[in-house]
Amino acid sequence: MFSRRIGYITLVVRHYDEARDWFCNVLGFRLIEDTQLSPAKRWLLVAPQGAEGPALLLAKAVDERQTSRVGDQTGGRVFLFLHTDDFWHDYRAMLQRGVHFCEEPRVEDYGTVAVFEDLYGNRWDLLELKR
Secondary structure, three states: OOOOOOOEEEEEEOOHHHHHHHHHHHOOOEEEEEEEEEOOEEEEEEEOOOOOOOEEEEEEOOOHHHHHHOOOOOOOOEEEEEEOOOHHHHHHHHHHOOOEEOOOOEEEOOEEEEEEEOOOOOEEEEEEEOO
16 A cells, blocks of 8 residues: 655745745744746745644746735635644744734634634634644
């Protein structure tokens, strides 16, 4: 039997540098790779510190259709789930770095969660699952 997994998730962005800087400096992600493929295209991968799962491929919108999706890749639904082992530490640190939370944190049966927006308005869950 062979194994499969999701390797990368594409996030359409306006500009490479602003997206890289926000994910690395504000969310504290690590830069995995930033390679120039052509004058207009880069291979830009970021992931949370210590993450073993898929990385985000930050892909610059190249036409009107793609640009219209920046910040609304899922029609307003939560797009990605950022899991943490210490919700309150990460929540406070993200607030200090200017992350916009759409709601107050709440405790659910499955864990502690709050919805935040990335620099473009895509909605994410910051989530600490109950053990």
